[in-house]
Amino acid sequence: MTRPSGSPHHALPAALTYSDYINDRAMVEGLVMLPAPAGVSPGEWPDTDAFKPGDDWPEGGAWCHDEVLFIRTHQAFEVWFALIMHELNSVIRAASRLWPGGVPAADLGKRAEAPALRPIRLDRWPLTKAAIAEVAARSSAAGEILAQIAEPMQMGLGAALPPGMGEGAAFNQLLSLGSHRLGRATQAMLCTIPFFDVLATLTPAEFLRFRGRLSPASGFGSVQFRELELTVGLRELHAAKIAPEGGEPTPHPPILRPGPRTPPHAAAMAFHTVQPVWGIERLARRLNQPSLRDLVYALLSAAASAGRRADGPEHGLPDMRDPAVDRLLATNLRHLIGDHFRGAGAITLDDTGAAHLRSAVAELGGAFAQTETVAAAMIAMHPAQERFTLLLEAALDLDAALLRWRDRHIRFVEHIIGMRRGTGGGGIQYLRGTTSAVRPAHLTHGLPALWQARSFVQTL
Numbered sequence: 388m389t390r391p392s393g394s395p396h397h398a399l400p401a402a403l404t405y406s407d408y409i410n411d412r413a414m415v416e417g418l419v420m421l422p423a424p425a426g427v428s429p430g431e432w433p434d435t436d437a438f439k440p441g442d443d444w445p446e447g448g449a450w451c452h453d454e455v456l457f458i459r460t461h462q463a464f465e466v467w468f469a470l471i472m473h474e475l476n477s478v479i480r481a482a483s484r485l486w487p488g489g490v491p492a493a494d495l496g497k498r499a500e501a502p503a504l505r506p507i508r509l510d511r512w513p514l515t516k517a518a519i520a521e522v523a524a525r526s527s528a529a530g531e532i533l534a535q536i537a538e539p540m541q542m543g544l545g546a547a548l549p550p551g552m553g554e555g556a557a558f559n560q561l562l563s564l565g566s567h568r569l570g571r572a573t574q575a576m577l578c579t580i581p582f583f584d585v586l587a588t589l590t591p592a593e594f595l596r597f598r599g600r601l602s603p604a605s606g607f608g609s610v611q612f613r614e615l616e617l618t619v620g621l622r623e624l625h626a627a628k629i630a631p632e633g634g635e636p637t638p639h640p641p642i643l644r645p646g647p648r649t650p651p652h653a654a655a656m657a658f659h660t661v662q663p664v665w666g667i668e669r670l671a672r673r674l675n676q677p678s679l680r681d682l683v684y685a686l687l688s689a690a691a692s693a694g695r696r697a698d699g700p701e702h703g704l705p706d707m708r709d710p711a712v713d714r715l716l717a718t719n720l721r722h723l724i725g726d727h728f729r730g731a732g733a734i735t736l737d738d739t740g741a742a743h744l745r746s747a748v749a750e751l752g753g754a755f756a757q758t759e760t761v762a763a764a765m766i767a768m769h770p771a772q773e774r775f776t777l778l779l780e781a782a783l784d785l786d787a788a789l790l791r792w793r794d795r796h797i798r799f800v801e802h803i804i805g806m807r808r809g810t811g812g813g814g815i816q817y818l819r820g821t822t823s824a825v826r827p828a829h830l831t832h833g834l835p836a837l838w839q840a841r842s843f844v845q846t847l
C-alpha cells in the first residue's frame with residue numbers, strides 16, 4: 388500500500404497508521420444529517436447548511452442531542468452484523484465446496500404445504516407397536532390416539548453424501564472450522580444485545596422529539612439484518628416481502644416489485660419498497676446462495692443415508708436403520724405417556740385430556756416424520772460424533788442468539804414506545820409474531836430439526 392507522505396523519504400511508502408488500517412475516519416464522519424426531504428417545513432428538520440460530517444453535533448433548532456445516541460447505536464449494530472455475516476458466510480462457502488453440485492436446498496415451505504402426514508405402519512415398527520399396545524391395555528382411547536402417530540422419517544432432503552463424509556480431512560476441517568466460526572458469530576450476536584440497554588436510556592419523550600421525522604424508515608429496513616435472517620435460513624418468513632402478491636419482475640430476481648394489484652399493506656412491507664437499491668442487490672444475491680439451514684439439513688440428511696445402509700452405518704455415523712429408530716420412538720412414546728399421566732397407573736381421558744394427548748402425539752409424530760430431526764437426535768446421542776455434535780450445537784446456538792436478540796428487541800420496543808405503531812408501520816404485535824410459538828417452526832426458527840431433536844434425545 389503506498390500513500391502520500393509528508394516525510395522526506397518520499398520513495399518509501401508511508402508507515403501504516405492506525406487510521407488507515409481501521410478506517411476510523413469513516414466512523415467519525417459517519418454521523419450525517421441529510422437535507423430535509425421534500426414537503427417538510429422549515430423548523431421541523433435540522434438546518435443542515437452549516438453542518439458537515441465530523442463536526443460537533445449542533446444544538447438548537449430542530450437538532451436533538453439524543454438523536455446521536457439513536458444513530459450511533461444503530462451503526463454499532465450494523466458493524467457487528469457485518470462481522471456476523473462474515474463468519475457465517477465463510478462457513479457456508481467452505482461447506483459449498485464439499486458438495487460438487489452445491490448444497491441442496493432444504494425447502495421446508497414445501498414440506499409444510501405437503502398433504503397430511505401418513506399414519507404409522509405399525510408392522511414395520513415392532514417396538515413402537517408394543518409400546519402402543521401397553522398403553523392400549525390401560526386405556527383403549529389413549530392407545531387409539533397413539534396409533535395415529537405419523538410414519539417416522541417420511542420426509543427428508545435425501546441429500547447425497549459429500550465426498551469424504553465422516554472421515555475425510557475436508558469434512559473434518561469443515562466441522563472444526565464451522566463450530567469455531569459459528570461460535571464467534573454467536574458471541575458477536577449476543578454481544579449486541581446489551582446495546583439495547585444503552586439505547587433504553589432514551590426516554591419516550593426524548594425519542595418523540597425526533598421520531599416523527601424518521602417515518603417511514605425503521606430497523607425493519609435493515610439490509611444486513613435481513614441478510615442475516617435469510618442466511619440463517621428464514622426464507623419462507625419473508626416470502627411475501629420477497630415476492631408480494633401481484634408483484635412484477637425487477638432486474639434482481641427473485642425479488643419482485645409491488646404491482647397495481649398488490650394490496651397496500653403487502654406493498655408497504657415488500658423488500659422492494661423498504662430497501663435501498665444496494666440492499667435489494669445484496670438480498671437478491673443472498674437468496675441465490677445456500678443458507679445455514681440448507682447446510683445443516685444437508686449434513687443431517689446425508690448422515691441419515693450413511694446410517695441407514697443395510698449392511699451397517701458408514702463413516703462411524705450412528706445407526707439409523709429401522710430397529711434403532713423404532714427403539715428411539717418407542718422410548719419417546721413411553722416417556723410421553725409417563726409425562727402426560729405423571730406416573731399414574733390408571734389412564735383416564737376426558738375430552739380435554741384426549742385433545743392434549745392428540746396434540747402431543749401430533750407434535751411428536753410431526754417431528755419424527757422429518758428424517759433430519761431423527762438424525763440430529765441420533766447424532767447427539769452418539770459419542771463417536773463429537774465433532775459433528777459440536778457443529779450442530781454451534782449452529783443451534785447462533786439460531787438461539789437470533790431469537791434472544793428478537794426477544795430483547797421486543798421488550799426494548801415496549802419500553803420505549805409501548806403499544807404505539809412503529810415508524811415502519813408495524814408494532815409490538817408484528818414483532819411478537821416473529822417469535823410466536825403458534826406459527827410453524829420454520830417461520831420462527833432457522834433450524835427447526837435441531838430444536839425438535841432436543842425433545843427426543845435419550846440416554847438409551
Ligand code: HEM
Nearest residue numbers: 464605606607609612800803804809810811812813814821
Ligand atoms: C427507539 C428505538 C427503536 C424502536 C422504537 C424500534 C421499534 C421497532 C418496531 C415498532 C418495529 C416493527 C416494524 C416497524 O414498525 O418499524 C421494529 C422492527 C425492527 N427493528 Fe427496531 N426499534 C428500535 C431500535 C432498533 C435498533 C437499535 C435496531 C438494531 C438494528 C432495530 C432493528 C430492528 C429490526 C431488524 C426490525 C425488523 C424486525 C423483523 O421484521 O423481524 N431496532 N423496530
